[in-house]
Amino acid sequence: MSNSRVTVREIARLAGVSVATVSRVSNGTGQVSPEMRRRVLEAIEKHGYRPDHLGRALAARRHGALGLVFPGLSGPYFTELIQGFESEAMPSRSSVHILCTHLREDSDAQVLEMGRRVDGVAVVGGTISDGALGRLAQQTPVVVIAGEGPGDVPSVRAENTASMAALTRHLLVDHQLRDLVFVGNPAGSPDVTRRWTGFLDAHRSLGLAPPAAPVPVGLQQADGVLAAERLFRPGTGTGTGTGSGSGAGAGAAGGAAESGAAPARPGGVVCANDETALGVLVGALGRGLRVPQDLVITGFDDAPMAGLVTPGLTTVRQPVRELAAEAARVLLAAAAEPGAPPAPDLLLTTELVLRHSCGCPADQATSTP
């Protein structure tokens, strides 16, 4: 039935036409008489001919593939990223190559190599050196996701600083919290750098002293658990002390402005993303702490879980799928028109999502989970 060994020449011979005609028919290009077309189509159908991708790619000098490079995929963020990227590449009949450089030392070389097998590469910010990015860019279209490229390498990213500042201000002003800690490693990725900056900005603009340093852990849920361990270990920094807290005889969620009566002010843990926030939440709940009464926790991303946990996680919504889709679009466009000017940088907007983990009464928000 569908033997993959059939070539244009075979079909041409069987249909009694030239390979050029077969090509024209199978691609729908050029003019072909109805009679010829019928004969060719028949032969194609009968032998299950499908043009070979390599031959076609070689002739067209186009791979029909896009590359996606990231540090070490983990969690819903990369899930969304990949799916968004793929959903945009697929309609253009481009396949998706992936490369996780995680912990590998020769990743620059790997990426360069990938650049020779695809029509464009999207690199997640902070994954490879700027030098490698530059060299990659002069060999194939490149776009940086969630970061900034050197020179005129285009990038697509979501707003970070201002929204993290807004979130932090919300805790500082609306909930009158102090002694906030930041969980995340600013040196780990451009996104976290900006979020840390926003966190600091909020403090400074209010004349408050931010913590001297963040709790520098990774972006995975496990890292959040790790951070919780560090934070809640008896006798450690954050004013949360033991989880015992005051009796809090009151009923459920409602408590709006309870700040007044409570003697021991709960601390707040501002996490670099939802994953770590969830990890911290699990760590806190597992130790008998109550959120938000004993401890406030916030995230960033608005991952699927954020709206589902109890209490709902206050966070910043970021359009990750869109980010990746835009990146794919940039590459596709650049590949289609090699001479075009570099795409402009894209900055997608984010949105504050207030749920219960920050102490807000209910799911209000600019949002619907």
Added chain:
Amino acid sequence: MSNSRVTVREIARLAGVSVATVSRVSNGTGQVSPEMRRRVLEAIEKHGYRPDHLGRALAARRHGALGLVFPGLSGPYFTELIQGFESEAMPSRSSVHILCTHLREDSDAQVLEMGRRVDGVAVVGGTISDGALGRLAQQTPVVVIAGEGPGDVPSVRAENTASMAALTRHLLVDHQLRDLVFVGNPAGSPDVTRRWTGFLDAHRSLGLAPPAAPVPVGLQQADGVLAAERLFRPGTGTGTGTGSGSGAGAGAAGGAAESGAAPARPGGVVCANDETALGVLVGALGRGLRVPQDLVITGFDDAPMAGLVTPGLTTVRQPVRELAAEAARVLLAAAAEPGAPPAPDLLLTTELVLRHSCGCPADQATSTP
């Protein structure tokens, strides 16, 4: 420096040799005199020549790429899967194409198309129809991961039934639990089918009546939260009380039997994987339930988080990375030797991991052959 437009012919001309010699030098095949080699190497270096992948692939009739197909990547399972697959493909200089068929209707066609662009395809069990698998298999090497292929399509999977039966028996016998529920959809994937079977087997071999039906949710953490909502809704099956949590006067985590003298036997929630177990755990803790005192929860996979949460999650360890690596190995071997007999099915062993969430005192572990 590194212009990608240089071809063998260019180098040959510049070095004053034939293309054959350039090819020999750049591939290290055949014998070349030191003098020629030097000249060629120099030209290659000077112009930054790197052989084009398409030309090479066309000549070799080999793509230098492997495909990986899965339903909708999510969670640590797929993270491990992809990384294991890639770590095996990379040393063979094969790139990795991915395809998530999630929710798409034309996925069979997509997979067939992918089959024409790679040297072999690994398909996660339950992702595409057996028909499509069959057709794919007669066009390129195929291996099924975590499932079984039709006909002589090879597969690699981990043991499920016996280990889930062992885990269930542990709850039933060692902890004297009754009224276990199973969270997961047996119709969703071959793995879950087998785990459900093991769950049932354990009951029957002890002369106990298993629940009539599972709680049929997906495999993501959010699904676990959903299941928890369903299970712990007041008035529902599992004999657990309200989640409102009494005043928690005691110290931190350790708190023993505080739920009053309530002798109500805690139920047990056996989850199809760690992700959902974690979701259920979060849902339970968020409602003030104590694990394992009020409720026992178990998972499957031994994901990174399993050992980190409080309480540690009792589960079954599955070598996911190895699974994927083996799959890649099978494909690579098949691609290297087209005439070879189909690879035998591989069954990797799993291991029971007893932590605290089942009621066991401390971390201990046993293995099941």
Added chain:
DNA sequence: TTGAAAGCGATACCAG
């Protein structure tokens, strides 16, 4: 409209 032929970039066989 159709076909012959020239690539696309690299490999490998076969003489010399």
Added chain:
DNA sequence: CTGGTATCGCTTTCAA
């Protein structure tokens, strides 16, 4: 050892 050349499978001028 080295070089000419056929080949891989398809697309695309260029004539007819």
